[in-house]
Amino acid sequence: MPKYPFEATLKELQSDTDAYINSVFSSLESAFLILPKGPGFVDYGTFETGYEALKKATAGFTRVTSERVLPTVLAKPVTFVVLRTMLGFTPPELAYVTSESNDITVDQGFARAWDRRARLSPLEALAAKGTTKDRLSAMVETACRLLKEGAPAVGAGLIHRLDKADTKGGLPGVRTASQIGVPYAMLLYERFLGRPFAAHRDSVSELVGDVVETAVEDELSRNRISSRKTKRAESVPGFD
Numbered sequence: 001m002p003k004y005p006f007e008a009t010l011k012e013l014q015s016d017t018d019a020y021i022n023s024v025f026s027s028l029e030s031a032f033l034i035l036p037k038g039p040g041f042v043d044y045g046t047f048e049t050g051y052e053a054l055k056k057a058t059a060g061f062t063r064v065t066s067e068r069v070l071p072t073v074l075a076k077p078v079t080f081v082v083l084r085t086m087l088g089f090t091p092p093e094l095a096y097v098t099s100e101s102n103d104i105t106v107d108q109g110f111a112r113a114w115d116r117r118a119r120l121s122p123l124e125a126l127a128a129k130g131t132t133k134d135r136l137s138a139m140v141e142t143a144c145r146l147l148k149e150g151a152p153a154v155g156a157g158l159i160h161r162l163d164k165a166d167t168k169g170g171l172p173g174v175r176t177a178s179q180i181g182v183p184y185a186m187l188l189y190e191r192f193l194g195r196p197f198a199a200h201r202d203s204v205s206e207l208v209g210d211v212v213e214t215a216v217e218d219e220l221s222r223n224r225i226s227s228r229k230t231k232r233a234e235s236v237p238g239f240d
Contacts, residue, residue, distance in 0.1 A: 035197065038204040040119035042078060050078035051125060061174045064148060073140060078122035080136075081115065083143045086174065088161055088194065091115040098135075098142040106135045114139075147171060162240040164190065206232075 004027075005013055005020040008187040013020055056062045057072040057079075073080045074158035084094050098104075114136060117126060128136050151162040151169035162168065165186050182190075213229065220227045230236060 025162065035201060036204050036207045038205055038207050040116055041200065042081060042119050042122055046078055046122045047082065050076055050082040054079045054082050055178060061171055061178055064144045064171060064174075066137060066144055069144055070137055070140045073118075073136070074128060075125050076123055077118035077126050080140075081117045081122070083140070084115070086167065087143055087146055087162060088167075089143075090199065094139055094143065097146070098139045101142055101145075102138045104134055104138045106138055110135055147174060164193075 002022050005024065008020060039147060053060060053071065053072050053076045057068050069079070069083065073083070084091065088092065089097070091111035091114070092108035095106040095108045098106045110132075114132075148170055149162075149168060150173065151160040151164075151168045154160050159215065165182065166173050217229065
């Protein structure tokens, strides 16, 4: 008897469907321990370079202002990634908070696009003019302000996103973390809250899916079957 459904005839499939289903499931393997890097992957050395640039620009996190941070973000774009990581925000989350507290609206698509530019060219200076510079400046200003303010008091049963070891008390906590280091248990707890590789796993989710899609495309092409690869969230006539 054929092992896999594609090796069987229709009659054989209908005679013992469960056996063929089991053969498929038994061959599936999880590759969660290995992830594709993708073009936007930032290694630790690059991230540390951005961190040190931010630390120097702010005089050891004593003068965290948009006037000091924005030029550094443009000169070494990975600094933007470091800044939002200190807050614990994704690009869309920083865009939302920025729009809520400023006159200028920063849409999530812009925040994602700029963060991707920063990861693709982490140490190469990027230019920003007009609306782009205004939006970027607003996000940087918001990030600096939130780091200064720290976590405000919230009601019982709630926890603020800035209630973390380094940002709870504002800049003094950030400076302490940068000067004396963070205890290992504290670091592990932060990782537990944030899920290791969560941001990177989300950013390469399409690459993981492409492995399956490419295999399907190859089979369709080999058998001369017409096909069209849809775009993200594309509506296809006739399909819900």
